Amino acid sequence: MSFFGELYLRSTLPFLSEETTAKEVTYLARRFEDLQVPGPVVDLGCGHGRHAARLNARGPLADRVIGLELDALSLQERLPGFPAVRADLRSLPFRTGSLAGAYAWYSTLFVFSDEEHEALLREVARCLRPGGRLVLHTVPYERLAAQPEASFSTRLPDGSLLEERSRFDAVRGRDEATRRLTRPDGRVLSGQYAIRYYPLADLTRLLESTGFSVCWVHGGLEEERPSATSTDLIVGAELRGSSQLRQKRQTVNFMSGSST
Helix, strand or coil, X not given: CCCCCHHHHHHHHHHCCHHHXXXXXXXXXXXXXXXXXXXXXXXXCCCCCCCHHHHHHCCCCCCCEEEEECCHHHHHCCCCCCCEEECCXXXXXXXXXXXXXXXXXXXHHHCCCHHXXXXXXXXXXXXXEEEEEEEXXXXXXXXXXXXXXXXXXXXXXXXXXXXXXXXXXXXXXXXXXXXXXXXXXXXEEEEEEEEECCCHHHHHHHHHHCCEEEEEEECCCCCCCCCCCCCCEEEEEEECCHHHHHHHHHHHHHHHCCCC
């Protein structure tokens, strides 16, 4: 079965407290409050909508948020108060230059191959207007490298048994894991997943190569400086304008010895 379906939904919801969600929503609202570009802002991989529902209800993004999610069950059980579309992150159903911004939480953008991550970010860039903003959340590479193996077993509030084992390959930057959820009725959901974690320098290069300029990097929701022990790595980037993109291409071509 697909990992990012019922297994993911049932095994993560119990850990998403109202307090945590409120802090994350406050952070996102603060980071978008000075956005001057008109248009919608997309929650990439919105899940059941814990961010989108609140951001669309009030604050700087009120009535501007659209959710995007591939998992049908998550959309079926999503919170009310925001529109959503079912689509793949790698093929966004939005017109070129139609969006003001986008955000993605919990490494949502990095569950594919390196080549797909580059194509995915170019797809996000295609949909954004010049000056459009992207906020993405992940975990510091160094934090995973310091503890490459992890496992846990716990009972969830509904009586389900959740078990997981993971191993981080620092050379490839990929954390690979197996998760098993035994439901109270005896039904077992199991699946594997892999997440790519980039060192900050590599992530910055990836964003810049796909049309973005990094504006800020935070190590947590209080906007603290990132470090190897930070629990979060949050990057804010904006789409460069066409003149900046031409200048960037010219610089790259000159440095590579290209005559084009």
